[in-house]
Amino acid sequence: MTNKRKNTDKIELGKGDALIVIDIQNDFLSGGSLAVPEGDQVIPVLNGYIDQFINRQLPVLVTRDWHPANHCSFIRQGGPWPEHCIAGSKGAEFAADLHLPVSAKIFSKATEAGQEDYSDFANPTFKEQLDNVEASRLFIGGLATDYCVLSTVLDALNYHYKVLLLTDAIRAVNVRPQDGENAINEMIQKGAIPITLAIIR
Structure with a gap:
């Protein structure tokens, strides 16, 4: 990880924060029909983020492909x-x-046969839930970096959320070898802040 990927300032969680966990589904994991390389490695890290949010009674939103x-x-x-x-x-x-x-809210996307949806915001109830909990800062991780994570982060930035990209809890499909790296660079250039679990408090 290069220096531009590191943010070592401690982050205090509080009101307005929401955790977004994207597509941690069996088909994207080892043995799945569309397994993301090293996708399983994000699970224990995401569990750490989930624990931090639940301990503070902050919202956790979980999304899934539901084709x-x-x-x-x-x-x-x-x-x-x-x-x-x-x-x-x-x-x-x-x-x-x-x-x-048990308090996690689950949102499905790409549920229509003729429409592909990579962004969680394609489901209008997702944005409605963020509004309901008065979220202003989104902590986003999951699978895959170069598709659903990228699309969700870019939409969140367009909606003027502050986005913290969980760089230790994302992995890429990498149809082309640099896809994941390029996606991370794009998200950071557009305003996402790269963080890791170690700086959450």
Whole structure:
């Protein structure tokens, strides 16, 4: 990690903060139909962030791909991806070792056969929930860096949220070798602040 990726100032959590956990689903993990390289490594780190937010009674929002069986993103429908995260399937379930609190709010995206959605903001109830909890600072991590994390972070910045990118809790698909690196650079250039769990207090 280069110096521009490090933010060593301690961050105090408080009112207005919300944690966004993106797509920690079986199909994106080891053995899944669209496994993200090293995707499993983000789970214990995300659990650490979740614990910090729950201990302070701060909101945790969890998102998932929830595709119909004929979703347009699938190869047999002309899309780029193997079938994954079909609604109600084992592959669409959250990782068993992700410590989801009972208070977590779950949001589904890409639920229509003819529409691909990478950003969590594609589900209008997601933004409504952020408004309900008066969120102003979003801590965003999950899978994958170069798709759903990137799209969600850019939309959040466009909505004028302060975004903290959990660089220790994201991993990339890397269809092209530099996709993840380029996505991180773009998010930081657009205003996201890179952080790690070690500086949360």
